Amino acid sequence: MRKFGTAVLSFILIISAAQAQRRVLDKIAAVVGSSIVLQSDIELKYQIQYLGQGNRPNPEVKCQIAQNFITQKLLAAQAVIDSVDVKDDEVDNDVDRRMRSMIQRAGGQDRLEQFLGRSVIQYKDEIRPDIKEELTAQKMQQKITSNVNTTPDDVRKFFNAIPKDSLPTFNKEIEVGEIAFNPKMNAAEKESYRAKAEELLARVKKGDDFGALARLYSQDPSTAQEGGDLGFADRSTYVKEFSAWAFKLKAGEISPVFETDFGFHFLQVIERRGEQVHVRHILITPVVTQESLGRAKAKADSVYDLMTNHKQIDFSSAAAYYSDDKETKYNGGMMLTGDNVDSRTTYIPTDKLDPQVALVTDTMKVGSLSKPQLFTDQSGKKSYKILFLKSSTNAHKANLEQDYPKIKSYATNDKINRTVSEWFEKKRKETFIKLDLEYQQCRSLKGWASAETITATADVKP
Numbered sequence: 370m371r372k373f374g375t376a377v378l379s380f381i382l383i384i385s386a387a388q389a390q391r392r393v394l395d396k397i398a399a400v401v402g403s404s405i406v407l408q409s410d411i412e413l414k415y416q417i418q419y420l421g422q423g424n425r426p427n428p429e430v431k432c433q434i435a436q437n438f439i440t441q442k443l444l445a446a447q448a449v450i451d452s453v454d455v456k457d458d459e460v461d462n463d464v465d466r467r468m469r470s471m472i473q474r475a476g477g478q479d480r481l482e483q484f485l486g487r488s489v490i491q492y493k494d495e496i497r498p499d500i501k502e503e504l505t506a507q508k509m510q511q512k513i514t515s516n517v518n519t520t521p522d523d524v525r526k527f528f529n530a531i532p533k534d535s536l537p538t539f540n541k542e543i544e545v546g547e548i549a550f551n552p553k554m555n556a557a558e559k560e561s562y563r564a565k566a567e568e569l570l571a572r573v574k575k576g577d578d579f580g581a582l583a584r585l586y587s588q589d590p591s592t593a594q595e596g597g598d599l600g601f602a603d604r605s606t607y608v609k610e611f612s613a614w615a616f617k618l619k620a621g622e623i624s625p626v627f628e629t630d631f632g633f634h635f636l637q638v639i640e641r642r643g644e645q646v647h648v649r650h651i652l653i654t655p656v657v658t659q660e661s662l663g664r665a666k667a668k669a670d671s672v673y674d675l676m677t678n679h680k681q682i683d684f685s686s687a688a689a690y691y692s693d694d695k696e697t698k699y700n701g702g703m704m705l706t707g708d709n710v711d712s713r714t715t716y717i718p719t720d721k722l723d724p725q726v727a728l729v730t731d732t733m734k735v736g737s738l739s740k741p742q743l744f745t746d747q748s749g750k751k752s753y754k755i756l757f758l759k760s761s762t763n764a765h766k767a768n769l770e771q772d773y774p775k776i777k778s779y780a781t782n783d784k785i786n787r788t789v790s791e792w793f794e795k796k797r798k799e800t801f802i803k804l805d806l807e808y809q810q811c812r813s814l815k816g817w818a819s820a821e822t823i824t825a826t827a828d829v830k831p
Contacts, residue, residue: 398435400803400822401442408805410499411435432811435804439817443796444506453512455504458601458645464493464500465600465647469592477594513792519781527780528769536767539775540718544759545730546702548687549694550669550741551752552661559633562655566626566633569651573623579637582651588632589652597649601642611636615648657751662743669741669753676738676755684738684757693752702757714774716762726756733758 399406411434419430448454468489475481478489485492569586573579580596587593604612611634614624618638626635632654640647672691675681682690688702697704704726706717719727725744733739739756746752762771769776803822808814 396805398805398808399439400801401439402446402800402802404442404446406435406438406442411438429812432808432813435808435811436813436817439797439802439814440793441503441506443793443800444509445502446800447796448505448509451509451512453505453509455501455508456643458603458643459504460497460501461642462601462603462645463504464497467496467500468493469595469598469600472595473591510789514785514788517781517784517788519777519784523784524773524777524780525769527783528767528776531767538764538766539772540720541764542716542718542762543722543730544715544761545704545717545722545726546684546688546757546759547694547697547704547726548669548672548684548692548702548755548757549697549744549752550665550672550691550754551693551750552657552665554655554658554661558658558661559628559655562653563626563628563633566635566651566653569653570623570626570635573635573637579649579651583649586653587651588654589650592650597651598639599648599650601640601645601647603645611650615646662751662753665753666741666743669755673738673741673755687755703759715759716771716774729756730758735759735761 396408397405398408398411411431414434415431419434420426424430472478472481472489475484482488487495565586569582572582580598583593583597587597589597592599604616606612607615608629608631610627610629614627614636615638618624618636620638620640623637624635626633628634632652634650634652636648636650638646638648668691672682672687676684676687685701688698692698692702703715704717705713705715706721722730723744729739729742733756735758737758739754739758741753741755744752744754765771767776797817801822802817802819804814804818809818809823
């Protein structure tokens with residue numbers, strides 16, 4: 370509680386300072402074509418996104434923020450020319466996501482509104498144009514780099530251009546698979562939890578406040594304090610049972626109690642906008658019983674016996690048929706790492722592994738299976754797992770044979786960055802840019818201002 374209180378207090382001070390800055394500072398920091406960048410916008414982002422993370426004051430960060438605003442203006446201007454636009458639903462969804470984060474950090478909607486000095490609805494209307502411009506700029510940049518393609522020859526050239534004494538060293542990596550057995554409660558074990566959800570639904574129908582009940586009883590930690598509010602989202606955001614009700618009901622209607630992998634829910638549709646829906650819900654999550662854990666272990670032991678003693682099924686087939694982990698079962702049970710589809714790989718650095726997995730695999734031999742063991746994830750959910758150690762690679766200097774996916778990712782990012790840099794280099798020479806004296810001194814903005822706008826007395830750093 371003390372740690373949470375400190376975080377909230379920090380957020381209060383940052384928001385208050387940022388709002389004070391916004392009221393006082395109103396000079397133009399930069400002119401970009403027909404658009405302007407306000408000093409107050411730079412200060413606000415500096416306060417919230419930099420100082421708000423516990424960093425020490427650094428003028429160079431303001432320079433970088435100013436540069437980001439200028440590049441955003443350049444991209445947005447080109448987006449108008451190229452007819453690149455962002456749909457209102459996309460903007461609304463992003464605004465809602467950001468507001469949920471701010472509400473959580475502030476300790477609730479009421480406290481956030483107190484800090485802002487206005488309602489959340491008013492604040493959302495204020496920031497919406499800025500968010501739309503930001504998203505438009507992102508989409509324009511994606512268009513600029515959409516034709517970037519990294520061939521095997523590009524990867525080899527990129528790798529060969531790295532000085533041998535500058536090659537990165539990769540930590541020990543392993544390929545590891547899993548078969549997960551989640552405890553499944555029977556109808557009798559779950560009945561009291563369904564009954565609790567039905568009781569709360571009945572109270573809502575009798576007139577009790579939905580949001581108040583969600584704050585008191587919902588077991589969804591990410592939305593309970595917001596009255597169960599999930600904001601706007603599309604069908605792909607939710608599991609199929611939840612989406613089915615969210616997109617079936619009309620605004621104001623409430624679903625019956627239904628079950629998903631998370632527990633028992635009921636939801637209310639607040640608003641529909643095209644292919645997005647704004648809902649709130651209450652979740653009651655059953656507590657796993659020892660009996661259900663025992664059944665999961667028995668099943669895990671049985672499958673382990675089929676693979677080891679009877680040799681009736683291989684690991685990949687067993688994962689596809691028996692595993693309850695949806696992310697790995699259709700990948701032969703193998704765990705993956707990586708930020709996007711192109712760079713995802715089965716080679717996982719041991720320092721990136723779940724500590725529980727790392728502990729078990731540390732004593733395993735390549736090609737072996739672990740006996741079923743109980744694992745607990747970050748949310749507290751328990752399951753029995755059988756692990757398979759497919760390969761193990763010691764720490765080594767980067768090479769194309771072992772590290773091709775990672776090197777390709779680096780080469781692709783380098784190509785994207787060069788493409789974007791070349792575009793900006795050309796675009797800023799074609800666009801009228803005027804900088805306030807303070808930003809003429811920024812190293813990162815050196816050469817960005819149009820020649821005729823540079824203040825003669827500016828002490829531009831080398």
